[in-house]
Amino acid sequence: MNFMSIAIRVVFAYVFLLCLVRLSGKQTISEGTPFDFVIALILGDLIDDLFWAEIPAMQFVVAASFLIFMHVLTTIGAFNSKTFAQLVQGKPCDLIRNGEFNRKTQKRERLPDKEVLGEIRRFEVGDLREVEVACTEPSDTIAVIRKKWAQPAQKMDLEKLRKLRS
Protein backbone atom coordinates (compact mmCIF):
# COMPACT_ATOMS: atom_id res chain seq x y z
CA MET A 1 0.00 0.00 0.00
CA ASN A 2 1.42 3.33 -1.07
CA PHE A 3 1.40 5.67 1.96
CA MET A 4 1.71 8.82 -0.14
CA SER A 5 -1.41 7.83 -2.15
CA ILE A 6 -3.36 7.30 1.09
CA ALA A 7 -2.25 10.71 2.38
CA ILE A 8 -3.29 12.44 -0.86
CA ARG A 9 -6.70 10.71 -0.82
CA VAL A 10 -7.23 11.70 2.83
CA VAL A 11 -6.40 15.36 2.12
CA PHE A 12 -8.64 15.36 -0.97
CA ALA A 13 -11.58 13.78 0.90
CA TYR A 14 -11.12 16.10 3.88
CA VAL A 15 -11.07 19.29 1.80
CA PHE A 16 -13.96 18.13 -0.40
CA LEU A 17 -16.18 17.14 2.54
CA LEU A 18 -15.29 20.30 4.44
CA CYS A 19 -16.46 22.42 1.47
CA LEU A 20 -19.56 20.26 1.01
CA VAL A 21 -20.58 20.40 4.67
CA ARG A 22 -19.97 24.17 4.84
CA LEU A 23 -22.10 24.68 1.72
CA SER A 24 -24.89 22.48 3.05
CA GLY A 25 -25.49 24.73 6.07
CA LYS A 26 -24.83 24.20 9.71
CA GLN A 27 -27.37 21.47 10.40
CA THR A 28 -25.50 18.43 9.14
CA ILE A 29 -23.03 17.99 11.94
CA SER A 30 -24.38 20.02 14.84
CA GLU A 31 -27.40 18.90 16.84
CA GLY A 32 -29.78 18.29 13.98
CA THR A 33 -32.60 15.87 13.41
CA PRO A 34 -32.01 12.09 13.51
CA PHE A 35 -31.93 12.29 9.71
CA ASP A 36 -28.95 14.69 9.86
CA PHE A 37 -27.22 12.10 12.00
CA VAL A 38 -27.89 9.43 9.35
CA ILE A 39 -26.42 11.72 6.66
CA ALA A 40 -23.28 12.22 8.76
CA LEU A 41 -23.02 8.42 9.23
CA ILE A 42 -23.32 7.72 5.49
CA LEU A 43 -20.68 10.35 4.71
CA GLY A 44 -18.43 8.74 7.31
CA ASP A 45 -18.83 5.36 5.65
CA LEU A 46 -18.24 6.75 2.15
CA ILE A 47 -15.00 8.44 3.11
CA ASP A 48 -13.53 5.17 4.34
CA ASP A 49 -13.98 3.53 0.92
CA LEU A 50 -12.03 6.34 -0.69
CA PHE A 51 -9.18 6.25 1.87
CA TRP A 52 -8.44 2.58 1.07
CA ALA A 53 -9.00 3.07 -2.68
CA GLU A 54 -11.94 0.66 -2.77
CA ILE A 55 -13.86 3.03 -5.02
CA PRO A 56 -12.70 5.60 -7.58
CA ALA A 57 -12.66 9.19 -6.27
CA MET A 58 -15.26 10.14 -8.89
CA GLN A 59 -17.77 7.68 -7.39
CA PHE A 60 -17.16 9.19 -3.96
CA VAL A 61 -17.69 12.73 -5.29
CA VAL A 62 -20.92 11.76 -7.09
CA ALA A 63 -22.33 9.91 -4.05
CA ALA A 64 -21.38 12.55 -1.46
CA SER A 65 -22.50 15.48 -3.65
CA PHE A 66 -25.89 14.00 -4.44
CA LEU A 67 -26.45 12.99 -0.84
CA ILE A 68 -25.78 16.55 0.35
CA PHE A 69 -27.74 17.95 -2.61
CA MET A 70 -30.81 15.91 -1.59
CA HIS A 71 -30.29 16.94 2.02
CA VAL A 72 -30.17 20.64 1.09
CA LEU A 73 -33.31 20.26 -1.06
CA THR A 74 -35.07 18.63 1.91
CA THR A 75 -34.02 21.39 4.32
CA ILE A 76 -35.07 24.10 1.84
CA GLY A 77 -38.43 22.32 1.44
CA ALA A 78 -38.82 22.10 5.22
CA PHE A 79 -37.95 25.79 5.60
CA ASN A 80 -40.59 26.84 3.07
CA SER A 81 -43.40 24.44 3.91
CA LYS A 82 -44.67 23.71 7.39
CA THR A 83 -46.39 20.51 6.24
CA PHE A 84 -43.24 19.22 4.56
CA ALA A 85 -41.21 20.15 7.67
CA GLN A 86 -43.56 18.10 9.85
CA LEU A 87 -43.33 15.21 7.41
CA VAL A 88 -39.52 15.01 7.34
CA GLN A 89 -38.59 16.39 10.76
CA GLY A 90 -41.59 15.54 12.91
CA LYS A 91 -43.25 18.04 15.24
CA PRO A 92 -42.88 18.86 18.91
CA CYS A 93 -45.08 16.67 21.12
CA ASP A 94 -46.13 17.37 24.68
CA LEU A 95 -44.85 14.82 27.16
CA ILE A 96 -45.98 16.75 30.22
CA ARG A 97 -48.61 19.49 30.38
CA ASN A 98 -49.50 21.31 33.58
CA GLY A 99 -47.59 18.82 35.67
CA GLU A 100 -49.25 15.74 34.19
CA PHE A 101 -47.87 13.10 31.87
CA ASN A 102 -49.34 12.81 28.38
CA ARG A 103 -49.57 9.01 28.16
CA LYS A 104 -50.48 9.02 24.48
CA THR A 105 -47.26 10.82 23.48
CA GLN A 106 -45.21 8.76 25.92
CA LYS A 107 -46.50 5.57 24.35
CA ARG A 108 -45.85 6.79 20.81
CA GLU A 109 -42.31 7.99 21.61
CA ARG A 110 -41.69 4.93 23.84
CA LEU A 111 -40.46 7.10 26.70
CA PRO A 112 -41.09 5.66 30.17
CA ASP A 113 -41.70 7.93 33.21
CA LYS A 114 -38.20 7.27 34.50
CA GLU A 115 -36.57 8.55 31.32
CA VAL A 116 -38.78 11.65 31.10
CA LEU A 117 -38.11 12.49 34.75
CA GLY A 118 -34.38 12.01 34.14
CA GLU A 119 -34.52 14.43 31.22
CA ILE A 120 -36.42 17.14 33.10
CA ARG A 121 -34.02 16.84 36.05
CA ARG A 122 -31.35 18.11 33.65
CA PHE A 123 -33.27 21.38 33.71
CA GLU A 124 -33.04 21.34 37.52
CA VAL A 125 -36.72 20.50 37.85
CA GLY A 126 -37.37 18.13 40.71
CA ASP A 127 -41.14 18.38 40.97
CA LEU A 128 -43.59 17.67 38.15
CA ARG A 129 -45.86 20.44 39.40
CA GLU A 130 -43.23 22.99 38.34
CA VAL A 131 -43.57 21.96 34.67
CA GLU A 132 -45.94 23.85 32.41
CA VAL A 133 -44.84 22.01 29.25
CA ALA A 134 -42.18 19.42 28.51
CA CYS A 135 -42.01 18.37 24.87
CA THR A 136 -39.90 16.35 22.46
CA GLU A 137 -38.25 18.47 19.78
CA PRO A 138 -37.58 17.38 16.15
CA SER A 139 -33.88 17.20 17.11
CA ASP A 140 -34.83 14.37 19.54
CA THR A 141 -34.15 16.46 22.63
CA ILE A 142 -36.62 17.41 25.36
CA ALA A 143 -37.46 21.03 26.07
CA VAL A 144 -38.93 22.11 29.41
CA ILE A 145 -40.89 25.27 30.18
CA ARG A 146 -41.57 25.93 33.86
CA LYS A 147 -44.66 27.51 35.31
CA LYS A 148 -44.25 31.21 36.09
CA TRP A 149 -44.05 30.71 39.85
CA ALA A 150 -41.34 28.04 39.44
CA GLN A 151 -39.07 30.06 37.16
CA PRO A 152 -35.77 31.23 38.69
CA ALA A 153 -35.61 34.88 39.78
CA GLN A 154 -34.44 37.36 37.13
CA LYS A 155 -32.80 40.76 37.46
CA MET A 156 -36.10 42.44 36.51
CA ASP A 157 -37.79 40.70 39.44
CA LEU A 158 -35.55 42.70 41.78
CA GLU A 159 -36.92 45.92 40.30
CA LYS A 160 -40.48 44.70 40.88
CA LEU A 161 -39.59 43.82 44.47
CA ARG A 162 -38.09 47.26 45.05
CA LYS A 163 -41.23 48.94 43.69
CA LEU A 164 -43.43 46.81 45.94
CA ARG A 165 -41.37 47.75 49.00
CA SER A 166 -41.44 51.46 48.23
Place this chain on the structure above:
Amino acid sequence: MKQIISIFALFVLTMSLLGVMIYAGKDDHIMVPPPESVAEQFTRFIVTQRFSRALPLLSENLAQNISAAELKELAEALTEQLGQGVEVKSGTAQIQGDEAEAGVSIKTRQQKEIHMKFQFVREKGLWSIRELSNLTNHIVNTTGGEHEDEHT
Protein backbone atom coordinates in the same frame (compact mmCIF):
# COMPACT_ATOMS: atom_id res chain seq x y z
CA MET B 1 -31.06 28.51 -4.48
CA LYS B 2 -27.58 29.95 -3.87
CA GLN B 3 -26.77 26.85 -1.79
CA ILE B 4 -27.80 24.47 -4.57
CA ILE B 5 -25.76 26.38 -7.16
CA SER B 6 -22.71 26.36 -4.86
CA ILE B 7 -22.93 22.59 -4.34
CA PHE B 8 -23.37 22.04 -8.06
CA ALA B 9 -20.38 24.31 -8.79
CA LEU B 10 -18.23 22.40 -6.28
CA PHE B 11 -19.35 19.11 -7.86
CA VAL B 12 -18.46 20.28 -11.40
CA LEU B 13 -15.14 21.74 -10.25
CA THR B 14 -14.10 18.57 -8.38
CA MET B 15 -15.18 16.26 -11.20
CA SER B 16 -13.22 18.38 -13.70
CA LEU B 17 -10.15 18.31 -11.46
CA LEU B 18 -10.41 14.51 -11.14
CA GLY B 19 -10.98 14.18 -14.88
CA VAL B 20 -7.79 16.13 -15.58
CA MET B 21 -5.86 14.03 -13.02
CA ILE B 22 -7.12 10.67 -14.33
CA TYR B 23 -7.29 11.20 -18.08
CA ALA B 24 -4.75 13.92 -18.85
CA GLY B 25 -2.42 13.24 -15.90
CA LYS B 26 -2.70 9.44 -16.41
CA ASP B 27 -3.22 8.88 -12.66
CA ASP B 28 -3.30 5.11 -12.21
CA HIS B 29 -3.30 4.60 -8.42
CA ILE B 30 -4.19 7.74 -6.43
CA MET B 31 -7.73 8.73 -7.39
CA VAL B 32 -8.60 5.36 -8.94
CA PRO B 33 -8.33 2.02 -7.13
CA PRO B 34 -4.92 0.52 -7.95
CA PRO B 35 -4.77 -2.98 -9.55
CA GLU B 36 -3.95 -4.71 -6.24
CA SER B 37 -7.04 -3.15 -4.65
CA VAL B 38 -9.25 -4.26 -7.57
CA ALA B 39 -7.78 -7.78 -7.42
CA GLU B 40 -8.46 -7.95 -3.67
CA GLN B 41 -12.03 -6.70 -4.10
CA PHE B 42 -12.73 -9.11 -6.94
CA THR B 43 -11.41 -12.09 -4.96
CA ARG B 44 -13.37 -11.01 -1.89
CA PHE B 45 -16.57 -10.80 -3.94
CA ILE B 46 -15.90 -14.28 -5.33
CA VAL B 47 -15.14 -15.76 -1.90
CA THR B 48 -18.24 -14.17 -0.36
CA GLN B 49 -20.33 -15.17 -3.41
CA ARG B 50 -21.33 -11.65 -4.43
CA PHE B 51 -20.92 -12.39 -8.13
CA SER B 52 -23.00 -9.53 -9.48
CA ARG B 53 -20.68 -7.10 -7.68
CA ALA B 54 -17.61 -8.88 -9.08
CA LEU B 55 -18.77 -8.53 -12.69
CA PRO B 56 -18.23 -4.74 -13.03
CA LEU B 57 -14.57 -5.28 -12.13
CA LEU B 58 -14.03 -7.26 -15.34
CA SER B 59 -12.98 -5.63 -18.60
CA GLU B 60 -15.69 -4.98 -21.20
CA ASN B 61 -14.40 -7.79 -23.37
CA LEU B 62 -14.34 -10.32 -20.57
CA ALA B 63 -17.67 -9.21 -19.12
CA GLN B 64 -19.32 -9.89 -22.48
CA ASN B 65 -18.14 -13.50 -22.40
CA ILE B 66 -18.94 -14.38 -18.80
CA SER B 67 -22.13 -14.12 -16.75
CA ALA B 68 -22.68 -14.00 -12.99
CA ALA B 69 -23.90 -17.63 -13.17
CA GLU B 70 -20.68 -18.73 -14.90
CA LEU B 71 -18.63 -16.84 -12.36
CA LYS B 72 -20.56 -18.66 -9.66
CA GLU B 73 -19.78 -22.04 -11.26
CA LEU B 74 -16.11 -21.08 -11.43
CA ALA B 75 -16.07 -20.02 -7.79
CA GLU B 76 -17.85 -23.20 -6.69
CA ALA B 77 -15.34 -25.35 -8.55
CA LEU B 78 -12.51 -23.43 -6.93
CA THR B 79 -14.01 -23.79 -3.46
CA GLU B 80 -14.66 -27.50 -3.99
CA GLN B 81 -11.07 -28.18 -4.93
CA LEU B 82 -9.11 -25.70 -2.81
CA GLY B 83 -11.42 -25.17 0.15
CA GLN B 84 -13.45 -22.24 1.42
CA GLY B 85 -11.52 -18.99 1.49
CA VAL B 86 -11.61 -17.15 4.80
CA GLU B 87 -9.07 -14.37 4.34
CA VAL B 88 -8.07 -12.37 1.27
CA LYS B 89 -4.94 -10.23 1.12
CA SER B 90 -3.66 -8.11 -1.72
CA GLY B 91 -0.14 -8.53 -3.00
CA THR B 92 2.02 -6.28 -5.08
CA ALA B 93 1.22 -4.89 -8.52
CA GLN B 94 3.31 -4.13 -11.54
CA ILE B 95 2.06 -1.41 -13.86
CA GLN B 96 3.29 -0.99 -17.41
CA GLY B 97 1.45 1.71 -19.29
CA ASP B 98 -2.17 0.68 -19.65
CA GLU B 99 -1.55 -2.89 -18.51
CA ALA B 100 -0.83 -4.29 -15.08
CA GLU B 101 -0.50 -7.47 -13.07
CA ALA B 102 -1.50 -7.82 -9.42
CA GLY B 103 -1.49 -10.71 -7.00
CA VAL B 104 -3.75 -11.78 -4.17
CA SER B 105 -3.49 -14.51 -1.60
CA ILE B 106 -6.41 -16.46 -0.19
CA LYS B 107 -6.19 -18.30 3.09
CA THR B 108 -8.58 -21.25 3.23
CA ARG B 109 -10.33 -22.81 6.18
CA GLN B 110 -7.86 -25.70 5.93
CA GLN B 111 -5.04 -23.15 6.47
CA LYS B 112 -3.85 -23.45 2.87
CA GLU B 113 -2.59 -20.30 1.22
CA ILE B 114 -3.32 -19.86 -2.46
CA HIS B 115 -1.62 -17.18 -4.52
CA MET B 116 -3.27 -15.85 -7.65
CA LYS B 117 -2.32 -13.27 -10.23
CA PHE B 118 -4.65 -11.19 -12.33
CA GLN B 119 -3.94 -9.36 -15.58
CA PHE B 120 -5.36 -5.85 -15.86
CA VAL B 121 -6.14 -3.36 -18.57
CA ARG B 122 -6.99 0.32 -18.13
CA GLU B 123 -10.48 1.07 -19.45
CA LYS B 124 -12.07 4.51 -19.14
CA GLY B 125 -9.40 5.41 -16.59
CA LEU B 126 -10.13 2.41 -14.34
CA TRP B 127 -8.27 -0.85 -13.88
CA SER B 128 -10.32 -3.85 -15.05
CA ILE B 129 -9.46 -7.56 -14.96
CA ARG B 130 -8.52 -8.62 -18.48
CA GLU B 131 -8.55 -12.38 -18.07
CA LEU B 132 -9.44 -15.06 -15.52
CA SER B 133 -7.04 -17.69 -16.84
CA ASN B 134 -5.18 -17.75 -13.53
CA LEU B 135 -8.38 -18.59 -11.72
CA THR B 136 -9.30 -21.36 -14.16
CA ASN B 137 -5.69 -22.65 -14.16
CA HIS B 138 -5.96 -23.16 -10.42
CA ILE B 139 -8.93 -25.46 -10.93
CA VAL B 140 -7.30 -27.38 -13.79
CA ASN B 141 -3.93 -27.66 -12.04
CA THR B 142 -5.43 -28.84 -8.79
CA THR B 143 -7.44 -31.48 -10.61
CA GLY B 144 -4.16 -32.69 -12.12
CA GLY B 145 -2.72 -32.97 -8.61
CA GLU B 146 0.00 -30.35 -9.06
CA HIS B 147 0.08 -26.75 -8.11
CA GLU B 148 3.15 -24.64 -7.94
CA ASP B 149 1.55 -21.54 -6.37
CA GLU B 150 -0.06 -23.41 -3.52
CA HIS B 151 1.64 -23.52 -0.12
CA THR B 152 0.50 -25.40 2.90
